[in-house]
Amino acid sequence: MTKEITIDDLKMYRALVETGSVLGKNTVLNIISHAGEAAETILRKQNAIDTLDRIITQQCQAALDATGLHHLIDEDGDGDWSAVWEGLQELADQKRHAERNADTYQKLYEQRAESLEQAERERDEWRGKYDESETARIFGEAQQERVRALHSPEPARYYGTDLNPNRQHDCAGCGEGWAWPCGTIRALDGDPNAAV
Ligand SMILES: [Zn+2]
Missing domain, CATH: 1.20.5 (Single alpha-helices involved in coiled-coils or other helix-helix interfaces)
Incomplete structure (x- = not known):
């Protein structure tokens, strides 16, 4: 049971069966067919195990890289x-x-x-x-x-005479007799008594 069955073994068994030396032909063919299926199943499972092993290894490596705890694993x-x-x-x-x-x-x-x-x-x-x-x-x-x-100074008429002893300038805008600076100009300059 422990010895592996090789292709040559199977060929030999097939030859024996065809000559009617051993078990019935159909019985042996059935056994061979089942053996083939079992081998395929084992191969598929082995592949799945390899894949899982690869995934686990990758994940472990990723965990090590993420944590930086390489020194904890040999x-x-x-x-x-x-x-x-x-x-x-x-x-x-x-x-x-x-x-x-x-x-x-x-x-x-x-x-x-x-x-x-x-x-x-x-x-x-x-x-x-x-x-x-x-x-x-x-x-x-x-x-x-x-x-x-509109208002500007001009020399007052009769300045220095008895008619106009003191008023040196009149406002040209306001007219003769309106002393410069006139009320308008003084109001613009902020004099509160300009209108008086
Ligand atoms: Zn004026």
Whole structure:
């Protein structure tokens, strides 16, 4: 039973059966057929085992590479594998932590971005208001300049005579007898008593 059956053995048995020397031809052919099937099954299982072995080896190597715990395992693959798997579990925990942190940071970032946007909106609003008052100021200055341009000093008539002993200049805009600076100019210069 322990001896392997070779192709030559089978050929010999087949020859014996065909000559009717041993068991019935069909019985032996049946046995041979079953033996072939069994051999195929064994081969398939061997292939599956090889594949699994390759996968397990790869996974073990991946676990070692991921954890960096190479020093716990020797060249033959023997060593403290339970420590390696624990290390892998720790890595998974760290990854989950990191993912939660990333979520938190993402939320914070979004909140910051939102308040930044709000600040920018407020700034633009204020800028609009500032521009408005600035425009009004510039416009007011131009108006004042135009009013101011209508008034200018000119030498007063009869200055130094009894008719006009003191008034050196009149306002050309306001007319003769209106001392320079006239009320308009003094009002523009901020004199509160200009109209008096
Ligand atoms: Zn005047």
